[in-house]
Every structure is written in C-alpha cells, then in structure tokens.
Amino acid sequence: MSVIVGIIHEGVVYLGSDSQYTKGGTKKSNNHPNNRKIWHPDGRDQLLIGSAGLLKGINAIKSINGLIDQATLSQESLNYNYVVKNVARRIMDTMEEIKLIESKDYNPKMLNEFLFAYKNELFMIGSDGSVLQIDDFSAIGSGSVEAIGSLLSTVNDDPKTRIIKAIEAAIQNDIYVGYPIIIMNTNNQNNDIIQEKE
Numbered sequence: 001m002s003v004i005v006g007i008i009h010e011g012v013v014y015l016g017s018d019s020q021y022t023k024g025g026t027k028k029s030n031n032h033p034n035n036r037k038i039w040h041p042d043g044r045d046q047l048l049i050g051s052a053g054l055l056k057g058i059n060a061i062k063s064i065n066g067l068i069d070q071a072t073l074s075q076e077s078l079n080y081n082y083v084v085k086n087v088a089r090r091i092m093d094t095m096e097e098i099k100l101i102e103s104k105d106y107n108p109k110m111l112n113e114f115l116f117a118y119k120n121e122l123f124m125i126g127s128d129g130s131v132l133q134i135d136d137f138s139a140i141g142s143g144s145v146e147a148i149g150s151l152l153s154t155v156n157d158d159p160k161t162r163i164i165k166a167i168e169a170a171i172q173n174d175i176y177v178g179y180p181i182i183i184m185n186t187n188n189q190n191n192d193i194i195q196e197k198e
Contacts, residue, residue, distance in 0.1 A: 053112025143170025
C-alpha cells in the first residue's frame with residue numbers, strides 16, 4: 001500500500017508520501033513524477049491530492065481533468081460541502097468505472113483512500129467515500145499508525161521535518177513503505193525529495 005501524511009501549518013497544507021510500489025512479492029521504488037502518490041490536480045498550486053492504495057486507482061484519479069470546476073475555484077466556494085457532494089462522489093464514480101470498488105453488505109468500498117487539500121484546508125476521503133475535515137494532521141495507508149504516532153510526538157517541529165520523521169517511522173516498520181519521500185504543499189509547485197541515507 002503506502003503512507004500519505006498531511007499537515008496544516010500557517011495557512012498551508014503539506015502532503016508527504018513514500019515512493020514504493022509492490023506487485024506480488026516484489027517492490028519497486030520509483031521517483032518519476034508520473035508515478036508519485038501526491039500531485040497537484042490540473043497543475044493548480046492550491047490543490048493537492050494524495051492516495052494510498054492501488055496504482056490503477058491513483059492513475060485513474062490523476063487522469064481526471066477538471067476535478068474542481070473553474071467557477072468553484074474563481075468564487076472560492078470550495079468547502080466541506082463541495083468536497084462531500086462533488087469531489088468524493090467524482091472519485092467514487094471513477095473508481096467504480098474501473099472496477100476498483102468492492103461491495104459488502106451494500107456498503108461500497110474503494111480500494112484506495114485519499115487526502116485532499118485546498119489552500120489551508122485538509123480533507124480525508126475514506127474508502128467508503130466518507131469525508132472528514134482535518135484540523136491539524138492526518139495519515140492514511142498501511143503505514144498510517146506509525147506515522148500518526150510520530151506526528152503526535154513532533155508537534156513543535158516544522159512541517160517538513162514532521163513529515164520526514166513520520167514517513168521514516170512507517171518505513172522502519174511497514175514492508176509496503178519505502179524511500180524516496182516526496183513532500184509538496186498548497187502554496188507552490190515545489191517538491192522536496194528525500195532519499196534514503198547511506
């Protein structure tokens with residue numbers, strides 16, 4: 001799977017992810033921009049998405065053009081209700097189209113989960129399409145328990161340091177999480193790439 005970490009800090013959301021993919025009994029670390037688990041939808045600085053789960057799901061959601069319509073961005077009306085009614089629904093519909101939704105007891109579940117950020121707001125979109133607005137920080141994916149434990153103990157550090165420590169904690173304990181670590185934010189298109197120390 002993987003780990004995605006999100007932190008709100010001084011009006012900016014920072015997302016970090018690992019770069020390891022697995023297939024069967026093999027693993028591959030990949031730093032090509034097209035393979036990253038976090039990205040700016042439609043190349044918009046203030047929007048950021050991260051996904052933990054199947055690569056096919058990440059590919060499909062990355063390929064959605066106009067995930068957020070221009071009118072909503074122009075009017076700055078992207079809020080919790082919009083994420084619930086439009087973003088989560090569009091992601092669920094796309095996942096259903098490519099057969100990455102399982103249904104058990106009439107409760108559909110995606111094989112991916114997401115962190116979605118807009119400017120200074122952070123939302124978690126669960127595998128069932130539910131939306132939770134995050135106050136400060138969150139983590140999703142197979143390494144999320146280790147990452148949350150680290151985040152709880154680093155509240156006085158800067159956001160990039162916290163993300164690095166959180167993902168490194170996951171790397172130490174989760175076979176599905178690996179270097180390099182990628183960090184992006186909702187303020188610009190810059191990204192930080194942290195390689196494994198030799």
